[in-house]
Structure formats: structure tokens, C-alpha cells
Amino acid sequence: MTDPILQVSELSKHFGGLAAVDRVSLEVRTGALHAVIGPNGAGKSTLINLLSGELSASAGHIIFHGRDIGALAPERRSLLGISRSFQKTNIFPSFTALENCRLAAQSREPRPWHWLRGALSYQSITSKAHQALEAVDLSDRANDLALTLSHGEQRQLEIAMCLATEPQLLLLDEPLAGMGTEESQRMIQLIAKLSDNHAILLVEHDMDAVFQLAQTLTVMVDGRLLASGTPEQIRANRQVQVAYLGEAEQPT
Amino acid sequence: MTHLSLPTWLLLGVALLLALLPLGATTFYLQLGAKIMIMAIFALSLDLLIGHSGLVSFGHAAYFGVAAYALALITPKYEAANFWLTLPAAVAAAALAALVIGFLVVRTAGIYFIMVTLAFAQMLYAIFHDTKLGGGSDGIYINVRPELTVAGFKVLNLESPAQFFYLALIALITVYWILNRLLHAPFGRALAGIRVNEQRMRSMGFPVFSYKLGAFTLAGGLAGLAGYLAACQFGFVNPEILAWHQSGTVLMMVILGGMGRLHGAVIGAAAYVLLQELFSSSALFGGYSKHWQLSMGTLIVIIVLAFPHGIGGLIDVAWRRRGYHGGEEDSPQSAQRSQRSDAEDSESDDLTAKDAKNPK
Ligand SMILES: Nc1ncnc2c1ncn2[C@@H]1O[C@H](COP(=O)(O)OP(=O)(O)OP(=O)(O)O)[C@@H](O)[C@H]1O
Numbered sequence: 037m038t039d040p041i042l043q044v045s046e047l048s049k050h051f052g053g054l055a056a057v058d059r060v061s062l063e064v065r066t067g068a069l070h071a072v073i074g075p076n077g078a079g080k081s082t083l084i085n086l087l088s089g090e091l092s093a094s095a096g097h098i099i100f101h102g103r104d105i106g107a108l109a110p111e112r113r114s115l116l117g118i119s120r121s122f123q124k125t126n127i128f129p130s131f132t133a134l135e136n137c138r139l140a141a142q143s144r145e146p147r148p149w150h151w152l153r154g155a156l157s158y159q160s161i162t163s164k165a166h167q168a169l170e171a172v173d174l175s176d177r178a179n180d181l182a183l184t185l186s187h188g189e190q191r192q193l194e195i196a197m198c199l200a201t202e203p204q205l206l207l208l209d210e211p212l213a214g215m216g217t218e219e220s221q222r223m224i225q226l227i228a229k230l231s232d233n234h235a236i237l238l239v240e241h242d243m244d245a246v247f248q249l250a251q252t253l254t255v256m257v258d259g260r261l262l263a264s265g266t267p268e269q270i271r272a273n274r275q276v277q278v279a280y281l282g283e284a285e286q287p288t
Numbered sequence: 289m290t291h292l293s294l295p296t297w298l299l300l301g302v303a304l305l306l307a308l309l310p311l312g313a314t315t316f317y318l319q320l321g322a323k324i325m326i327m328a329i330f331a332l333s334l335d336l337l338i339g340h341s342g343l344v345s346f347g348h349a350a351y352f353g354v355a356a357y358a359l360a361l362i363t364p365k366y367e368a369a370n371f372w373l374t375l376p377a378a379v380a381a382a383a384l385a386a387l388v389i390g391f392l393v394v395r396t397a398g399i400y401f402i403m404v405t406l407a408f409a410q411m412l413y414a415i416f417h418d419t420k421l422g423g424g425s426d427g428i429y430i431n432v433r434p435e436l437t438v439a440g441f442k443v444l445n446l447e448s449p450a451q452f453f454y455l456a457l458i459a460l461i462t463v464y465w466i467l468n469r470l471l472h473a474p475f476g477r478a479l480a481g482i483r484v485n486e487q488r489m490r491s492m493g494f495p496v497f498s499y500k501l502g503a504f505t506l507a508g509g510l511a512g513l514a515g516y517l518a519a520c521q522f523g524f525v526n527p528e529i530l531a532w533h534q535s536g537t538v539l540m541m542v543i544l545g546g547m548g549r550l551h552g553a554v555i556g557a558a559a560y561v562l563l564q565e566l567f568s569s570s571a572l573f574g575g576y577s578k579h580w581q582l583s584m585g586t587l588i589v590i591i592v593l594a595f596p597h598g599i600g601g602l603i604d605v606a607w608r609r610r611g612y613h614g615g616e617e618d619s620p621q622s623a624q625r626s627q628r629s630d631a632e633d634s635e636s637d638d639l640t641a642k643d644a645k646n647p648k
């Protein structure tokens with residue numbers, strides 16, 4: 037097994053008296069998708085916000101490639117190779133799909149102040165953007181405005197934007213939310229493929245997808261880590277069954 | 289020249305006409321023309337913030353005024369100052385003021401940003417109004433205009449209305465060109481992204497604060513160029529040029545012309561200055577011309593209500609009916625609305641059009 041690319045230890049986030057994330061520890065490795073599941077309000081999105089830098093932690097450590105990134109702003113973490121998607125689709129609706137991705141790719145451009153050169157003449161940016169759209173199977177919508185894409189396509193676009201920044205670690209917050217069966221299947225295949233050469237932390241409610249994709253599972257309830265282990269261990273865990281799986285859909 | 293869109297060509301045509309104007313026009317019209325072009329530079333600099341970066345500054349006159357005062361303070365009482373020294377100094381002073389104030393204000397957003405930019409501008413107003421630094425409320429006269437020499441040879445005589453007109457024209461074309469390039473460069477695309485969805489830009493790795501501060505500083509410097517030229521033209525500065533009225537005036541020019549389109553800022557400045565001339569003309573309006581602000585205000589309200597994209601937007605619709613501009617609006621509904629109205633600026637049209645040709 038490879039070394040973990042991300043190590044989270046005793047991470048906590050308090051909102052006033054509420055511990056939305058309460059001393060959570062976990063590790064993510066390249067090639068071994070790590071899924072976080074838990075009921076609504078368990079603190080999954082808060083955990084992702086802590087890892088991406090949208091929120092700063094009340095306590096605990098986030099080690100990425102051996103370096104504590106807990107104090108870094110979101111843009112710094114992104115530049116280190118951490119990319120996230122949002123639970124509620126978060127794109128540039130009035131830009132074309134390609135322009136959405138090109139903007140993402142542009143963030144890696146070393147000389148953004150070079151004002152004389154038109155953005156369109158950067159071949160590397162354009163080709164990265166096209167590759168990202170290709171990867172999520174959206175090439176034929178490249179020149180359509182993002183707001184004209186279907187919900188499922190917008191979710192795909194958001195993943196493409198993540199990919200255009202060429203990340204090492206992907207934090208995906210419910211990428212399947214609101215998708216139809218067919219769209220879901222395609223997205224699951226895409227994530228499986230990405231998982232080969234990316235470290236992925238996946239938050240997802242769809243248990244079929246989770247058990248299909250994850251090598252490691254963490255169950256959160258009320259901000260706390262209830263259990264962590266292989267899918268088999270989690271499925272067999274009594275506590276988990278009582279607290280979560282029993283009341284949600286039964287895993288296959 | 290592939291970056292130039294049709295309205296830009298139109299403007300170039302207008303510029304050419306203007307270049308020929310001094311051959312026939314009277315001093316009055318030359319001075320009016322120069323005033324319009326100076327205000328157009330000022331409006332362009334504000335549009336970089338409001339229309340292209342989503343930063344609604346309500347204190348933009350501060351930078352205009354700082355540069356104007358810089359010229360007035362540097363200029364000796366009875367001799368001409370050196371153009372090549374005073375211009376960079378005045379622009380740098382304005383940009384520096386914008387950098388310092390921007391450092392403090394671009395962290396805020398929305399209504400707070402509006403209030404804080406206004407507050408800083410009013411502070412500068414108070415400094416010039418209440419202290420002897422810039423002659424207090426009386427201001428300072430610039431008795432002799434700067435001298436524009438190259439290798440000892442006087443290239444332009446700024447005392448001549450025609451030659452000053454040319455200087456303003458060159459400045460306007462230069463500023464327009466710089467902004468046009470900048471907005472097509474990655475920097476401009478990033479600003480467009482920041483205006484639409486700042487959070488997403490950060491999570492994609494853009495140092496949003498630096499981008500905003502860069503835009504704010506540049507806008508301050510360009511406003512300073514306008515202020516410098518205005519001080520040259522009128523030969524006089526007083527605290528009113530950095531008061532909130534002045535910030536409001538340039539804001540109205542931008543809105544009148546249509547935010548987020550460079551030609552809109554120019555058109556808005558021209559429309560505002562010309563309307564002001566019209567409504568304050570006692571030959572046309574008699575005693576009522578004293579109340580020109582009332583007539584102006586009414587007309588501007590009507591224009592803005594009838595044409596949300598301003599006069600510039602109206603011209604865009606008339607000019608062409610193709611494509612869509614990415615990035616003016618931030619919500620799907622409003623973007624759809626503007627897609628129908630087709631009144632979007634040309635910049636991203638070019639992007640979209642070229643994408644179609646771009647092989648993968
Ligand atoms: N910014 C905030 N301020 C205050 N409380 C918050 C904030 N964000 C989240 N919370 C609270 O923290 C808890 C965890 O929320 P979070 O969104 O992380 O849950 P989740 O596991 O993602 O739920 P879901 O499955 O519904 O997306 C909830 O009780 C929520 O109300």
C-alpha cells in the first residue's frame with residue numbers, strides 16, 4: 037500500500053456550542069478511494085470544507101504530503117494539488133463549459149500578469165481544458181453555456197473543472213446528488229477510473245455507489261467518527277447498522 | 289488586431305473623426321471634446337472595477353483628485369512643470385493611494401465595499417479641504433501648464449486647445465487599448481471569474497485578493513491619469529474634484545453607458561457631458577437651465593430603467609445579433625435574460641466564437 041497523501045488527525049470544528057466535526061482522524065491514499073458516509077448533519081461537508089480551507093479548524097492537524105496545511109488559504113491548498121467539488125453545484129453559469137474549465141486550468145499558469153498576451157493563445161490552458169471535458173464526456177457541450185447544461189452535466193462539468201487543475205487529491209462532496217440512474221452509472225465509472233491515479237475522498241449518500249467504489253469507509257455521526265475500515269468491516273459493524281445503515285437503504 | 293470587436297472598430301472610426309476635428313472646430317468644442325475624453329478615461333478606469341471585477345467603488349474620485357493635486361503641488365508657481373516627470377509622479381501617487389486603500393478595502397464585499405471606498409475618499413476630501421496642504425477649500429491654481437518636450441523640442445503645446453485635444457485623444461486610445469488587452473489576457477478572464485463566483489475562483493487556486501488589489505490599483509492609476517489631464521485642462525484644483533459628487537458622476541457615466549463594456553464607459557462619459565451641456569444651456573432652457581441636475585437625473589433614471597445595459601448595450605443590440613458574453617451576470621435567470629436581450633459586450637463573444645474553431 038502506498039503512503040497516505042493526506043493524514044487528518046483529531047480534526048475538530050465548533051460552531052458555537054455545536055461540534056460539527058469532532059476529533060476526526062483519517063488517511064487518504066492514491067489509488068484507494070476513501071468514502072465518508074453518515075446521516076444528514078453528520079459533518080461530512082464541514083469536514084471537506086476544513087480540508088479544502090473554506091473553513092479553518094478549531095483543533096487538529098491536516099497533513100498533506102507530510103506538510104501541515106491547516107493554516108493555508110483555499111487557493112494555496114488548491115495550488116498544492118487539492119481540488120474539491122461542492123455539494124451544491126458551484127460553477128460559472130454564464131460562461132461556456134470550456135471557459136469554466138479553461139479558467140480552472142489557467143490557475144496553474146505561472147505568469148498571470150502577462151497582460152499583452154490574449155488568454156486564448158495559451159495552448160496549454162486550452163488543451164488542458166479540452167482534456168478535462170473529454171474525461172467527463174462533455175466535449176460536445178464545450179461551447180454551450182454552463183447554465184444550459186442539464187443538472188447531471190453540470191455535476192460532470194464541476195468534476196472537469198477539478199481535473200483541469202491537475203490535482204493529486206480530489207475531495208468530492210456528493211457528486212451523485214440529484215442524478216438519474218444512467219447519469220449516476222457514468223459518474224461512478226468516471227470516479228472509479230479517476231481513483232486509479234488520484235487520491236479521492238468521497239462523500240456520498242448513494243450506498244450502492246459507495247460500496248462499489250470505496251476501499252476504505254469512514255462513518256460519521258454527529259461530527260464524530262463512528263467507525264472506519266474496509267467495506268466488509270463496516271457492513272458487519274453492529275454500531276453502524278444501528279446508527280446508520282439500518283435506517284438508510286440496505287447495502288447490496 | 290484580432291482582439292478588436294466591432295464596437296471597438298466603431299470607436300476607432302470615431303477616434304479618427306476626432307483626430308480630424310481640431311482642423312475645423314472652435315475652441316469651445318475642442319475643450320468640450322477634451323473634457324469628454326478625460327472623463328471617458330475616468331469612466332473606463334471605474335468600469336474596470338464595477339463592470340469587470342464586481343467591485344462597486346463609490347470613492348473613485350479620490351484617485352482622480354490625488355493625481356490632480358499632485359500636479360498642482362509639484363508645479364512651480366510661475367514656470368511650466370516637466371510633463372514627463374509630473375505625469376508619472378501624479379499617476380504613481382494615485383496608484384499608491386489606491387494600493388494602500390485597496391489593501392484595506394478589497395477584503396470587504398457588497399455594501400461594505402461601497403461604504404468603505406466612500407469613507408476613504410471622504411477622508412482624503414477632508415484632508416485637502418480642512419488642511420493647508422492643498423490650499424484648503426480654495427484649492428490651487430496651476431498657472432502654467434506642463435511642458436511636453438522631447439530632446440529639448442516642444443512636441444505639444446498644452447496651452448493650445450487643439451494640441452491639448454490631441455493629448456487627451458492619445459491618452460484615451462492608449463487606456464482603451466491597454467484595458468482591452470488586459471481584459472482578454474488571463475488577468476482579465478480571472479477578474480471575470482471573480483465577479484461571477486469568487487468562492488469558486490479561490491477553490492480553483494486563484495489568489496483573489498491579489499487580483500482584486502491589482503485591479504483596484506490599476507484603476508486608481510488610470511483614474512489618476514484622468515485627474516492629471518483634468519487638472520492640466522482647467523488649470524485649477526479644489527477639494528470638490530475628490531468629493532463624493534465626483535464619484536457619483538463617474539458612476540453614473542458608467543451606468544449610463546452600460547457596465548462591463550469598455551465602449552460603454554466612453555459612450556456614457558460622452559452622453560453625460562453632452563447632456564449636462566444641453567440641460568444647462570440657458571439658450572435652450574432659459575431660467576430652467578439652473579435646474580439642469582433635475583432634468584439630467586430624470587433622463588438618466590428613464591434611460592437606466594428602459595435599457596438596463598445602458599446606451600452601450602443598446603448599441604450592441606443594434607450592431608449585431610450573435611453570440612453571448614460569458615460573465616456579465618451571476619445568476620442563471622439573469623444570464624438567460626441577458627442572453628435574450630443579446631446586449632452583452634463583445635469580449636467573450638470573441639472567446640466563444642474562436643473556441644468553435646479551436647481543434648481539440
Ligand atoms: N457555517 C455553519 N454555521 C453553523 N453551523 C453549521 C455551519 N455549517 C454546518 N453547520 C452545522 O454543522 C452540522 C454538520 O453540517 P454538514 O453540512 O457538515 O453536514 P453533512 O454531513 O454534510 O450533511 P448532509 O448530508 O445533509 O450534506 C449541521 O448541524 C449543520 O447545521
Ligand SMILES: [Mg+2]
Pocket residue numbers: 080081082123
Ligand atoms: Mg453535506
